[in-house]
Amino acid sequence: MPQHSTVDRALAAALATDTGTPGGKDLDSALDTAASLLAADSTSDAELARRGEEFVRRAWQYGWQPADVARAVRGRLGEDHLRIAARLIVSETRRYGTALPHRWPEQLRRLAAEEKAATAPAPSRFAQATTVLELYRLLTGLPRIEPAGPVPGQAPAVPVAGEPKTFARIRALLAKAEATPYPEEAEALSTKAQELMARHSVDEALLAARRPAADEPAVCRIGVDAPYETAKAVLLDAVATANGCRAVWNSSLGFTTVVGFESDLDAVELLYTSLLVQAHSAMSRSEGEARKAGRKRTRTFRQSFLAAYAQHIGDRLRAVAHEVAAEQSSLLPVLAGREVAVTDRMEQMFPETVTTRVRGVTDAAGWHRGTEAADRAALRPGRAEVSGGTGRPAR
Incomplete structure (x- = not known):
């Protein structure tokens, strides 16, 4: 299909790992080229979103959770990228229905609320495509991390009663x-x-x-x-x-x-x-x-x-x-x-x-x-065994 060809070409250019020059000019040029391809072909939008959901799904396989992905996007990119990431994450996880790991529903609720609260004006097609491709670069570069629970859809959700x-x-x-x-x-x-x-x-x-x-x-x-x-x-x-x-x-x-x-x-x-x-x-x-x-x-x-x-x-x-x-x-x-x-x-x-x-x-x-x-805060005990320890102030 035509839109597949456009998306394939754009992603091949934008996600290339060989930056060429130390300053990254080749990478920026590739991103501009890819964004121009997508901006010129409005029929590519649906396929581009589908690819994004695939990248999100791969993040789950690599041990990431919705809040982890959102944190990485917020820390390395911007609010526009986070808004798109939230939309992709919420859309991708709908396929699992209620078969989600414990804590995922609350993470998704917060992401959906952030996306809904966004009030940024609609960008041009080129700017939107650039933002999407920058996000996809981050998603495809996420490393494997230690799983913090089952992957959605592959294990039953932990039965959790209402909050005590x-x-x-x-x-x-x-x-x-x-x-x-x-x-x-x-x-x-x-x-x-x-x-x-x-x-x-x-x-x-x-x-x-x-x-x-x-x-x-x-x-x-x-x-x-x-x-x-x-x-x-x-x-x-x-x-x-x-x-x-x-x-x-x-x-x-x-x-x-x-x-x-x-x-x-x-x-x-x-x-x-x-x-x-x-x-x-x-x-x-x-x-x-x-x-x-x-x-x-x-x-x-x-x-x-x-x-x-x-x-x-x-x-x-x-x-x-x-x-x-x-x-x-x-x-x-x-x-x-x-x-x-x-x-x-x-x-x-x-x-x-x-x-x-x-x-x-x-x-x-x-x-x-x-x-x-x-x-003035007061609480209960702890041994700082892994990340503990502080120093007294120098006089």
Whole structure:
């Protein structure tokens, strides 16, 4: 068919791996040529979209999930590319109906909402074709990564009941903690939320002990965005370990893989997001106070703030963990068994890991303010085994 010929020629030119010159001029020229071919042939649109869905499907086979692809597009390209990627992803996954892995429906809902909210004016056919081809270059260049669950359509979806009532209460408490301007109230709300998480995890462990064959460690990925991504990864590691999970940060791809039991993974996503919101709110308040006093806060202040926040949150989480363990001493064998299962799964997925340390912690005021913010957040324990460790500020 004619449109196939146009698309084949355009993709052959745009996706060629041999760039010719070091500056990439040949690659840019090839992209312009390919975009011109597509712009001149309106009958190629449907076939071009179908090819895009094939590239998305290959990403699933390579271990990527919808949120992972969106994160890569947002980080390396632009909003126009993300809008097209969202459309392709939502369209491609319709073929599976309800046979989607756990967490995919929520990821797809967010992508669909982003696409619907886009208000950019319609570009010219040449500009649109260029954007599509740039996106396809990225999609076809995605590397294989460790799977974080089954591929859609090839395995039954994990049966998941509605959100537990406990989680609804936790969400409400954390939302109030994020919104209140009063540090003491934020601490009390956060502490109560973490207590509920800890007890919910214990309840899940009891249930698992009664039906061990049905409960195995699962995997999820959580984005860790720049700037100050190392400190954020340390914070996420502390939260993950506090909730009986293990975390491995992939700095080049901008996400952390978290291994744990399903309910614990939900708790990690929930708490990490809330803590990050509270950290940024506290940092903004500190910078506002500094500006009023005639002082300028810098990148080193923010880096030191978040590093201190992450480390001190980990310290507080460890303290809460000891309290929970003391109260539930009869459950120690069950909890230890779950920890072994999680560690085994993590080591199977990542046989080689290295420890990352936060560097550039040189602002004593930032460290002090970050520690104060962590004191006002409060939570439960953690061992930063994979991405943990920070340095004290240099004087």
